[in-house]
Amino acid sequence: MNLPPSAHRVPQNTPDDLNQRIRHTTQANIDYYAHHPDQIDDRLSELDEEWDIERVLETNAATLALTATIFGLLFGRRWLILAALVTGFLLQHGLQGWCPPIRLFRRLGFRTPREIEAERYALKAVRGDFKDVPQGMEGAEPAMRATGRLGA
Template sequence: MDRRVEEAIGAQLRYCAGNRRRIARRLRELDEEWDLESVLESNASIVTALGVIAGAVVNRRVPSVPVSWAASLVRLAANGLLPLEPLLRRLGLRTSREIEIERMALTIMRGDLERAPASLAGRRTSDSGIRVVRH
């Protein structure tokens, strides 16, 4: 996990600690937060649609843009490398895993783990999630 993301999660957890309203508000914010993967998927569909339309109407070479975007997504799926990731990270996007770590830490802080479904309660918290909570 990116060090800046860890520090931001730690700051949020410290800010929310002991305040059920802040925890509830932050959990609602996390429910609405777009993760890196969702942004990539939605942008891929938009770029593809616009490329196809532009290729049909403007210039036949324009579809090379969605093809290069699709190649980036294939590269991401194959080896986890995405050329745009540093830019998207600077814009504040986090992975779904990072968002889930914060969500689980807040759930634990609020004391909901006993009431969580068995699939969540039985899941092992990741090392990075534990490290964030301890800071």
Template sequence: MESWNQTSSDAARTHAPSTVNRRIDAHVESCVRCMAERADRAEMSQYLDKLEREWEMHRAVAVGGSALALAGLLLGGRRGRQGWRVLSGVTLALLLQQGLTGFGPLSALVRTLGVRTRREIDLEKFAIKALRGDFERIPNDGGPLARANAALVAAQS
């Protein structure tokens, strides 16, 4: 399939290793191809509902980092070990960096776990919606691979 997700200006994609981006893109392509082959509108609607509930990278970083900082504070307690408080401080500094720059070590961690950006999730959603027939830009001729590729390109634009 042609390179459909190269124009992204997401900080997450820019800073993440290309192998991580390729793995995430391959997952999206595989899912869109599968939906194109099955051509089942009900299944596409169920899958779109699943995509609506998927956590995006910034949410995962915010929740994970906050939980880690809170755990450090709770475990440190009033007379607890200083190490737990240091963990909280470092985590909060990393969350601040994430908020200011859009990317940081916590983002790199969740990206390697396969967590996608909101834009990547939306691209897949729009491609599935195009396959489902919600838009007029996807031709009905050609095989499932051609339709999947057209849907991914249309979702990008």
């Protein structure tokens, strides 16, 4: 089975209008902070705390499966059907990058880790974090210099 990389599966399995809305919101954020550079640090802190779609899906699935299991033990085995359904969805997401709750979470505006990182790096570029990266350097060294992880 030849699946696309994980970073691409959620957007590929999300309707175009939702992907476009998420891209538009991200671009609007970048445009806003380009005009308000004094607020970029606060926005980067917000992005550090933003829950990506994977975290939301995993937390939702664990909560529902655990609740259904407890209810199954206390109120009858019928509740175990919900636990099986939720874990089946989680398995489907792991294999295909899609499951029914993804559309709801995307509609609510949850982004992939890659989409969040794209905004983060655009804001860092707007802030000027990469202006001192020497040209012609190869490998990870330029990025490490720009992020302060490698001495000058």
